[in-house]
Amino acid sequence: MTEQLEPTPGQTVGPFFGFALPYPRGNEIVEPGTPGAVRVHGTVTDGAGQPVPDALLEIWGAAPSGEIVRTGGHLRRDGRFTGWGRAETDREGYYWFRTLEPGVTEPGAAPFYAVTLFARGLPDRLFTRAYLPGANGAFLDALGDRRRTVMCEREPDGALRFDIRMQGEGETVFLDFGGYGPRG
Amino acid sequence: MTDHDEPRGAPDTRLDQAAESQAKITAEIRAIEADYRAGRAAGRPEELGPRLDYPPYRSSLLRHPTKSQHLADPETIELFAPVFGERDVSPVEADLTVQHLGEPIGERITVRGRVLDGDARPVRRQLVEIWQANAAGRYLHKRDRHPAPLDPNFTGVGRTLTDDDGWYEFQTIKPGPYPWKNHYKAWRPAHIHFSLFGTDFTQRLVTQMYFPGDPLFPLDPIYQTIPDSDARDRLVASYDHDLTTHEWATGYRWDIVLTGTHRTVFEQDRPEEDE
Numbered sequence: 001m002t003e004q005l006e007p008t009p010g011q012t013v014g015p016f017f018g019f020a021l022p023y024p025r026g027n028e029i030v031e032p033g034t035p036g037a038v039r040v041h042g043t044v045t046d047g048a049g050q051p052v053p054d055a056l057l058e059i060w061g062a063a064p065s066g067e068i069v070r071t072g073g074h075l076r077r078d079g080r081f082t083g084w085g086r087a088e089t090d091r092e093g094y095y096w097f098r099t100l101e102p103g104v105t106e107p108g109a110a111p112f113y114a115v116t117l118f119a120r121g122l123p124d125r126l127f128t129r130a131y132l133p134g135a136n137g138a139f140l141d142a143l144g145d146r147r148r149t150v151m152c153e154r155e156p157d158g159a160l161r162f163d164i165r166m167q168g169e170g171e172t173v174f175l176d177f178g179g180y181g182p183r184g
Numbered sequence: 185m186t187d188h189d190e191p192r193g194a195p196d197t198r199l200d201q202a203a204e205s206q207a208k209i210t211a212e213i214r215a216i217e218a219d220y221r222a223g224r225a226a227g228r229p230e231e232l233g234p235r236l237d238y239p240p241y242r243s244s245l246l247r248h249p250t251k252s253q254h255l256a257d258p259e260t261i262e263l264f265a266p267v268f269g270e271r272d273v274s275p276v277e278a279d280l281t282v283q284h285l286g287e288p289i290g291e292r293i294t295v296r297g298r299v300l301d302g303d304a305r306p307v308r309r310q311l312v313e314i315w316q317a318n319a320a321g322r323y324l325h326k327r328d329r330h331p332a333p334l335d336p337n338f339t340g341v342g343r344t345l346t347d348d349d350g351w352y353e354f355q356t357i358k359p360g361p362y363p364w365k366n367h368y369k370a371w372r373p374a375h376i377h378f379s380l381f382g383t384d385f386t387q388r389l390v391t392q393m394y395f396p397g398d399p400l401f402p403l404d405p406i407y408q409t410i411p412d413s414d415a416r417d418r419l420v421a422s423y424d425h426d427l428t429t430h431e432w433a434t435g436y437r438w439d440i441v442l443t444g445t446h447r448t449v450f451e452q453d454r455p456e457e458d459e
């Protein structure tokens with residue numbers, strides 16, 4: 001039995017992360033014109049349907065081959081695909097990434113981007129998934145009507161639309177990985 | 185940052201509840217804590233994290249999920265975190281006092297600690313990012329309108345990689361407390377924002393480190409989003425005289441524990457050295 005330590009609690013990212021966490025080309029995981037490059041984009045809205053202009057998103061995805069990149073280079077990009085990126089929302093609550101579509105990492109696993117959301121007014125980060133169109137599986141089936149909130153929508157130009165609703169009508173399914181232990 | 189550009193003097197349209205009193209906010213904070221304590225006494229579980237729905241923090245009202253989070257087992261990509269290497273971070277980024285020609289004003293401090301996972305294993309060679317206000321309580325951010333001076337010799341952003349035993353260390357200056365718009369006379373206790381990664385995607389943590397004995401703690405609805413006082417205390421650094429240096433800087437020690445991993449950590453998970 002190993003020693004168990006209590007986790008350090010999260011706190012809001014606050015309003016002033018904009019001069020610190022975003023970095024040049026953070027949202028450009030591949031360069032323009034890269035074969036297979038896709039725009040993953042959307043808006044973040046609050047419980048009143050208003051855009052959230054001070055949110056930060058991070059996405060993390062496998063390569064089209066299913067390989068998970070295990071080297072650095074996310075902060076100082078050199079043209080190699082790393083799978084991870086960071087984007088802040090603009091005044092309209094809009095964000096975008098340019099990346100590749102994730103492949104199947106293991107037989108039977110539906111590909112998705114793992115997404116982390118931070119915002120002023122949000123006391124801790126939220127996790128969700130952005131599945132590629134057509135994804136199926138037990139996890140999605142268990143969501144019932146709400147499954148559409150974790151599905152990317154293919155747009156006519158090939159882009160993947162993924163909107164996040166933090167609260168209320170059409171609220172995005174957020175995930176609890178049990179990090180703070182069982183919840184009451 | 186350019187997304188936040190606004191002309192100087194433009195009206196601030198963000199939620200402004202400045203008409204409400206500290207007494208009202210404090211009463212709400214106390215009521216939530218009393219309810220939490222009563223629940224604990226009645227056998228309800230410990231809450232180790234912050235409440236997402238925490239009305240005294242007014243900006244959270246429209247920004248917290250109302251449906252319970254979906255319990256999920258991490259899958260595939262979520263069992264791994266992005267790794268960062270020497271190429272991502274320059275060693276000078278760990279010293280916030282040498283990023284300009286002159287020295288910043290304020291109390292020079294060393295902040296040092298270990299990043300561990302829930303099984304007390306060090307998180308090795310992983311990224312730690314910090315940002316903070318200057319000694320006067322002002323951020324170098326266009327939306328910070330607090331009429332305190334900017335310091336031309338202080339940006340307030342740092343990055344480093346933990347070492348092979350999970351240690352990180354920053355040289356910086358002690359940030360000042362600053363006012364905000366949650367309610368009338370709302371002041372944040374002095375803090376440094378921290379961003380951390382573990383070995384699993386699910387361990388991602390953004391939090392704030394505070395300084396011991398701050399009189400603003402009981403009044404601050406952000407610090408108090410964590411209803412459990414033992415859990416809140418984990419955000420407070422301790423003064424460490426062994427870390428203090430002669431005629432140079434005082435030292436603060438702050439260890440960070442990420443949530444447990446879901447996957448056995450293998451040696452191959454160690455990041456590869458770039459170049």
Ligand SMILES: [Fe+2]
Pocket residue numbers: 014016317372375377
């Ligand atoms: Fe802050």
